[in-house]
Amino acid sequence: MLLLVAIAVSIGGTLISISRLGQLGITGRLADNTTGQVNFTIQNQFSIRFINNAIPFGTGYVNSSSGCQMGTNGSSAPTNDPDGCNGFNATVNTLNLTIENDGNIRANISLNFTANASGFIGGTSPSFQFEVTQGEASSCTTIGNGSAFREVGNLVGSSNSNDTNLTGSRICTNLDYQDATDLLEVGAYISIPQNAASGDHRVTITAIGCDDGTC
């Protein structure tokens, strides 16, 4: 009697197993009908990157009490101010930092700077500004801080949209991910006083992306 029960339970368990596996659509059981399934899953991939990650203003010296002013994003090139800027990168005004959303979900973007004008340039009354523009038409739903050239690390006032903290300045809300609309441009402008120290001057800008309100 027990043997018959064991056989019955074993056969029953096997049938239930095959039945459930069949419902998942992944078995190769012999088909008794012509229905088939092809399944795939698209995962969300979040990724941002600088596809142009350097603005080299070049090497030169300042020979004017009014200093040397240079900028990217089509602003002033050093050749526009030959008395102040001697040398430097004559074509730097054609450059920008370019951020790309190369994932497949929209991204919010903020910027961190490792230094403001005093730390980056030095001397008397230096200036270090940044500006954010659409890289492609309507790439970013809302450009926040940096919609015009703004001084880096300059707090205009509490909760003022023009504030540009050294860290966490939201520059874009909803940067698109489609190839035709996934670029964002970040320009830079510097004013070097005549008494700025000789040597290398570098500042690192980190773009932070998130798919929520955490950046």
Place this chain on the structure above:
Amino acid sequence: MDTNATPAAEQPADLSARTVTTLVILTLVVAFLGAWMNVQQAMTIQAPAPDAGSGTSSAEVSFRIEPPKAPATDASTGFVAFEIRPPE
């Protein structure tokens, strides 16, 4: 001919009732576990990997200041020479 041999139908059973019961219970347990593991394994395969939710990328702005070049200087040497000869 051996007249003392026991007929086959009268030989005692090879397996006791307890042994049979044990084997049946083991069969039940193994069948149940096998079916359970099959279903669990198949359902595990369906689980998607978690999505990444944030990212960072860095860039650099740089320049180099060199001290103004010193005014150009140059030097050249000329000679003024004469010779004194003794009276002839």
